[in-house]
Amino acid sequence: MEDIIFNAKIIKRGKVNGQKYVVLNETTFYPDGKGGQLGDRGTISHSKVLSVKEKEGEILHFVDQFPLEDEVNCVVSGKRRMDISVHHTAQHILSGAFMNLFNIETSSFHMGEKYCTIDIAALDISKERVRAAEELANKIVMQNIPVKKYFVTEKQLEKLPLRKKHDVNGKIRIVEIPDFDISMCGGTHVDYTGEIGIIKVLKYERVKKVFQRIYFVAGMRALRDYERKTEILSDISSLLTTGEDELLEKIKSLVKEQKNRKKEITQLKNTLFEYIAEELVKESKVIGTTNVLIKEVKDYSKEDLINLSKRCKNKKSLLSILYSNKGNVTEVVISKGNGIKVDLSRLKEELSKKFGLRGGGNSGFMMLEMNRNEGIKETFEQLIQSEKKIVD
8 A cells, every 4th residue: 555645734732741742634644542443653744653542532643753834744654554454354354254154243353563353252262163264254355355335324224234233323434345244343444355365363362251362463464474483483493403294293202301301300309409408417506405507508599499408407307597699689598397496487587687688488487588698697696596586
């Protein structure tokens, strides 16, 4: 589609939340959100049109800068208008396919910059039904049927077999694909279904428990989506040195292998931690009346700290405090064995007086993060030594 060019006069300039807008005496720019579709973009004189909004009967053209003159030359992007028209017409056809095949009504339509969606009134839907609707929709596209746009009166409206009726007054705009779909709509559409090229369903999912949301693209967006996915498929095929037809089985095999290796690693790690815990508990000492292990362990993940700390307190009735420095943050895991009378919540409360703390736990375990990594061991030793603050 060629750019749409027209001349107009600026009759108002203003701002909304700091954003500049102009109002023209007449405009061909289609507003954002009207009819569920995206709005036009382009230029007004040398100013870029960022969005178009309809408010209280006025069309506000939001621009990056105010045009200097009042008499302006306006350009509506034909490329964007075509993309919008393609997707809006594609929605009519896809919604018509679900209605014609399965008597499923479209409850809502949303057009986005990357993809569009329709919500259909179905608790559940099968892959086969979605494919059937997509196939029928593309047959309608390939038949290159004229897309009729016309106005009717309320009386004439009563005689039309509309897919869905809305409460409106005055003249009503109709968009009709003969012998397939007829709807009330004020949006922009192509003149022939063949201009759409292709309609491709990307995915579908259940929303709000009573709808199925169908994601789709059409026209050049569908071509770009196919190009992107073909490139990804080719790259994966090269990476795995496997033909595209064998990719799925290859990936399944790799996933299974990865799960088995992860299981083996976990088993080996648990065995290793048993030996490490055995050695660590030998370093525990009695402070006051409490048997304590306070130890910095380097290069351990949070999950490994937790695993190791719990194994230590199970090896011996003690208070296990393991910590690891991670830059400006120190991760601390505290586990309490049977018979240990230290109150962990009170211990945390005392720690918070000296360190910035995050995290928590319960009466037998805590996972904390401190905003410093100096003096931690000494602080724990001092707190445990002064038992009256933290011991039941």
